[in-house]
Amino acid sequence: MSLMTQTALSRRTLLTGSGALLIGFSLGDTLAAQGGAPNPKATGSKSVALDQVDSFLALDADGRVTIFSGKVDLGTGVKTALAQMAAEELDLPLDRVTIIQGDTALTPDQGPTYGSLSIQKGGVEIRQAAATARARLISLAAERLGVASQSLVAENGTIRSTAGGPSVSYADLIQGGHFEMKVDKEVPTKDPALFKLVGRSVARLDIPDKMTGRFTYMQDFRVPGMVHARVVRPPAIGANLESVDADSVAGIPGLIKVVREGNFLAVVAEREWAAIKAAGALKAQWSSWEGLPEQEHLWDHVRATKVTKDDVTSNVGDAPAAFPNAAKTLSASYDFAIHTHGSIGPSCAVAEIKDGQLTCWSASQMTHALRKQLAAMTGMAPEAVRCIYLEGSGCYGRNGHEDAAGDAVLVARAVGRPVRVQWSRADEHGWDPKGPPTLIDVRAGLDQDGNVLTWHSQFLLPDGAAGNVPLVAATLAELPHETTLSPGNIIQNSALPYAFPNIRTVCHRLADTPLRPSWIRTPGRMQNTYANEAFLDECAAAAGADPLAYRLKALQDPRGIAVLKRAAELAKWETRPSPAHRDPSAREGDILRGRGLSYVRYELYRTYVAGIAEVEVNRKTGAVRVPRFFIVQDCGQIINPDGVRNQIDGNVIQTVSRVLMEEVTFNRSAVTSLDWASYPILTFPDVPEVIIDLIDHPSDKPWGSGEPSAAIVPAAISNAIFDATGARARSVPFTPAKVKASLQGT
Amino acid sequence: MAHTVSLNVNGQGITASLDDPETPLLYVLRDDLGLRGPRFGCGLGQCGACTIHVDGQAIRSCVTPISSLKPSQKIVTLEGLGSPEAPHPVQQAFIDEQAAQCGYCINGMIMQSAALLSTNKRPSEDDIRQALAANLCRCGTHLRIVRAVKRASETL
Ligand code: FES
Numbered sequence: 087m088s089l090m091t092q093t094a095l096s097r098r099t100l101l102t103g104s105g106a107l108l109i110g111f112s113l114g115d116t117l118a119a120q121g122g123a124p125n126p127k128a129t130g131s132k133s134v135a136l137d138q139v140d141s142f143l144a145l146d147a148d149g150r151v152t153i154f155s156g157k158v159d160l161g162t163g164v165k166t167a168l169a170q171m172a173a174e175e176l177d178l179p180l181d182r183v184t185i186i187q188g189d190t191a192l193t194p195d196q197g198p199t200y201g202s203l204s205i206q207k208g209g210v211e212i213r214q215a216a217a218t219a220r221a222r223l224i225s226l227a228a229e230r231l232g233v234a235s236q237s238l239v240a241e242n243g244t245i246r247s248t249a250g251g252p253s254v255s256y257a258d259l260i261q262g263g264h265f266e267m268k269v270d271k272e273v274p275t276k277d278p279a280l281f282k283l284v285g286r287s288v289a290r291l292d293i294p295d296k297m298t299g300r301f302t303y304m305q306d307f308r309v310p311g312m313v314h315a316r317v318v319r320p321p322a323i324g325a326n327l328e329s330v331d332a333d334s335v336a337g338i339p340g341l342i343k344v345v346r347e348g349n350f351l352a353v354v355a356e357r358e359w360a361a362i363k364a365a366g367a368l369k370a371q372w373s374s375w376e377g378l379p380e381q382e383h384l385w386d387h388v389r390a391t392k393v394t395k396d397d398v399t400s401n402v403g404d405a406p407a408a409f410p411n412a413a414k415t416l417s418a419s420y421d422f423a424i425h426t427h428g429s430i431g432p433s434c435a436v437a438e439i440k441d442g443q444l445t446c447w448s449a450s451q452m453t454h455a456l457r458k459q460l461a462a463m464t465g466m467a468p469e470a471v472r473c474i475y476l477e478g479s480g481c482y483g484r485n486g487h488e489d490a491a492g493d494a495v496l497v498a499r500a501v502g503r504p505v506r507v508q509w510s511r512a513d514e515h516g517w518d519p520k521g522p523p524t525l526i527d528v529r530a531g532l533d534q535d536g537n538v539l540t541w542h543s544q545f546l547l548p549d550g551a552a553g554n555v556p557l558v559a560a561t562l563a564e565l566p567h568e569t570t571l572s573p574g575n576i577i578q579n580s581a582l583p584y585a586f587p588n589i590r591t592v593c594h595r596l597a598d599t600p601l602r603p604s605w606i607r608t609p610g611r612m613q614n615t616y617a618n619e620a621f622l623d624e625c626a627a628a629a630g631a632d633p634l635a636y637r638l639k640a641l642q643d644p645r646g647i648a649v650l651k652r653a654a655e656l657a658k659w660e661t662r663p664s665p666a667h668r669d670p671s672a673r674e675g676d677i678l679r680g681r682g683l684s685y686v687r688y689e690l691y692r693t694y695v696a697g698i699a700e701v702e703v704n705r706k707t708g709a710v711r712v713p714r715f716f717i718v719q720d721c722g723q724i725i726n727p728d729g730v731r732n733q734i735d736g737n738v739i740q741t742v743s744r745v746l747m748e749e750v751t752f753n754r755s756a757v758t759s760l761d762w763a764s765y766p767i768l769t770f771p772d773v774p775e776v777i778i779d780l781i782d783h784p785s786d787k788p789w790g791s792g793e794p795s796a797a798i799v800p801a802a803i804s805n806a807i808f809d810a811t812g813a814r815a816r817s818v819p820f821t822p823a824k825v826k827a828s829l830q831g832t
Numbered sequence: 833m834a835h836t837v838s839l840n841v842n843g844q845g846i847t848a849s850l851d852d853p854e855t856p857l858l859y860v861l862r863d864d865l866g867l868r869g870p871r872f873g874c875g876l877g878q879c880g881a882c883t884i885h886v887d888g889q890a891i892r893s894c895v896t897p898i899s900s901l902k903p904s905q906k907i908v909t910l911e912g913l914g915s916p917e918a919p920h921p922v923q924q925a926f927i928d929e930q931a932a933q934c935g936y937c938i939n940g941m942i943m944q945s946a947a948l949l950s951t952n953k954r955p956s957e958d959d960i961r962q963a964l965a966a967n968l969c970r971c972g973t974h975l976r977i978v979r980a981v982k983r984a985s986e987t988l
């Protein structure tokens with residue numbers, strides 16, 4: 087009995103002009119292409135080279151175009167935006183565009199889907215490929231129709247002369263749908279004045295299926311003959327598996343195997359529930375391990391960690407030497423706790439090894455990199471490994487997807503059947519790589535007039551960049567894996583967007599960090615901007631200046647000034663220094679209200695954001711609420727305004743949650759915040775109203791929206807708490823206990 | 833020993849053969865019936881991703897053992913509410929408001945809201961926020977979800 091109908095993917099092989107075989111996809115109403123394919127084994131090779139038009143798109147005989155995108159939709163709506171960009175450039179209606187994402191056999195490696203680059207980089211590359219294709223189609227049509235290119239127009243996949251006469255379709259011009267040409271990076275792309283789709287709030291392509299249970303998430307994907315596995319992680323991160331009592335689960339019907347490889351342990355069963363029960367019941371003896379620092383002394387531990395190198399991210403004038411000339415000196419330290427990604431659906435993957443070929447379906451944001459990791463782990467040739475992306479639960483950085491993929495591969499290898507690994511909630515909370523603890527010391531000297539004369543900041547951040555995060559399975563099984571830290575490009579936005587005469591910003595890179603790190607959304611930029619913008623607010627307060635005027639005075643970038651001024655208008659900013667001095671008799675009970683401002687230019691070269699938080703602080707309990715958040719963003723050319731607003735809502739709400747309540751807890755052995763009760767997140771009653779204004783620059787480059795607006799949230803809240811109470815919030819999360827303690831002194 | 837259980841799901845009588853009658857309903861719906869509306873989020877009753885209706889009440893299927901259900905009870909999943917071709921008014925409102933980012937939590941949001949609207953036809957924003965207080969969304973789609981429920985209440 088099965089009500090399930092595997093989403094059918096009709097696959098055809100297309101004969102290219104050169105006789106090479108290629109997989110072609112003709113998709114019906116569902117775009118869950120990769121999700122529906124039991125094992126779309128490549129029957130030939132499709133170009134995936136980054137410089138080839140055919141790597142990015144294929145025209146179908148029925149007038150459809152398939153776009154092959156290395157960047158994937160992590161729940162951000164970017165699939166729709168990419169389809170808009172491609173359709174626009176090809177003069178096709180949106181419903182004739184199909185997007186294939188993150189399939190190592192089919193899509194070019196456009197880099198992992200991180201860093202707010204899907205539109206800015208991925209989309210622009212697709213746009214160039216599409217524009218190159220269109221130019222070729224026009225010139226072929228000119229030949230075919232015997233008219234000059236300039237007199238031709240394309241519409242709905244057909245090219246005709248403006249003077250009338252016969253027309254010719256794309257499909258007729260490109261037999262087999264192949265261009266066999268390089269992407270022309272200089273090709274003129276469409277004049278934004280002529281845009282029909284880009285810049286419009288086109289409805290998301292995936293939403294109707296997602297609202298009705300028809301969408302295929304990774305967690306829904308099944309292949310014939312597939313069995314279910316659950317991992318059994320060590321109770322202490324570095325513990326060794328001393329013995330396993332397989333008999334302890336032998337009585338569970340449908341149990342297939344207890345898989346052990348070094349310290350990697352998993353159970354496999356015919357049915358999912360049996361695997362879950364077996365994972366809970368399995369008796370195993372582990373050594374003890376207490377390699378984590380005491381959480382209470384986390385910041386001492388961070389300060390005591392060996393520094394491997396210093397990255398000086400800006401050096402203007404001579405900041406340390408200028409302090410003696412300052413009329414006033416301030417200093418402060420900011421810390422930002424260890425955070426989890428917190429995807430609502432725990433990681434999941436399916437792996438199948440057949441005829442020496444490994445196929446792995448996962449929600450990895452970086453299938454091309456994962457392929458190399460899986461090849462290294464198994465000793466297989468990368469060519470024998472195919473990684474296919476399927477959309478999972480929202481992904482906000484490198485979470486557990488790649489690890490679940492590694493788990494599935496090890497188990498599939500051990501049982502010789504296709505295996506689905508679904509992480510439990512505790513697996514996800516306990517074993518996803520974490521946003522590392524961040525500690526920032528800042529000092530500033532002000533001149534007679536209160537202007538910043540010198541600024542010296544020091545960031546204590548783990549070493550490493552955005553490489554491959556080692557797979558848990560490979561680490562536990564002692565198979566080949568990376569040993570360097572990969573916390574993401576976390577030194578970004580440690581330098582300032584402001585013009586002060588003396589600035590020195592240094593990132594001291596730490597040799598280690600307590601839990602396996604990776605990039606959580608807005609990695610580093612969020613924590614660093616928090617310290618920068620909160621401390622700038624401290625300087626403004628010390629100068630007795632209005633926080634907006636203080637920023638505007640130090641900012642020279644007109645687009646930065648524009649977002650700040652627009653945010654002030656949007657929120658009806660009241661020009662005055664912080665904290666607010668309000669008549670105590672006007673107080674409403676124990677609630678103190680305040681507003682705080684924050685600004686970022688993302689990575690100092692792209693998207694601009696300014697925001698204003700409103701807070702309510704209960705002076706008895708220390709509880710902070712954020713009822714409203716105003717935000718203005720300039721991300722250059724906007725592809726889909728509604729999509730951008732959706733991302734901004736998400737960034738603000740997720741980051742308010744991070745700032746007010748989130749902190750991973752751990753003992754000396756392992757993470758102890760293993761569910762939503764011990765790691766609570768913001769819920770409906772406390773979600774702020776988010777008031778957004780967008781500044782569009784249709785003729786400019788498009789920049790990212792997935793991350794930048796998160797960067798300004800922590801400082802805006804910290805500054806608003808100061809405005810309300812006169813006490814600084816310098817330790818994320820701003821829990822009632824911490825805020826209450828800070829209020830004692832005021 | 834296999835147990836045969838009978839259930840009424842989305843208006844159809846079905847039977848499933850289970851090793852363990854304590855199997856939570858979620859796994860039967862997903863693995864035996866191939867339904868995709870109810871989603872696994874925590875298995876602990878904490879997030880709401882697995883929400884379904886049993887006799888019109890919003891229930892968390894991840895913590896509902898099959899043994900606790902009677903064959904006569906009417907189980908409805910997201911698929912049973914409506915389809916892309918003929919969506920339920922709440923589903924339509926979510927589509928109209930573009931109320932999703934990843935959409936993983938949305939099953940729970942729609943099922944919980946549909947249950948709310950069956951007893952409270954004109955909920956205030958506050959009522960909606962309270963009714964969804966135990967449904968988690970990590971993407972931060974809350975505001976659109978509230979607007980969608982409000983919109984649905986106006987069309988129902
Ligand atoms: S999966 Fe049932 S409440 Fe989370």
Ligand code: FES
Pocket residue numbers: 161430479480932933934935936937938968969970971972973
């Ligand atoms: S939309 Fe992603 S969890 Fe709610």
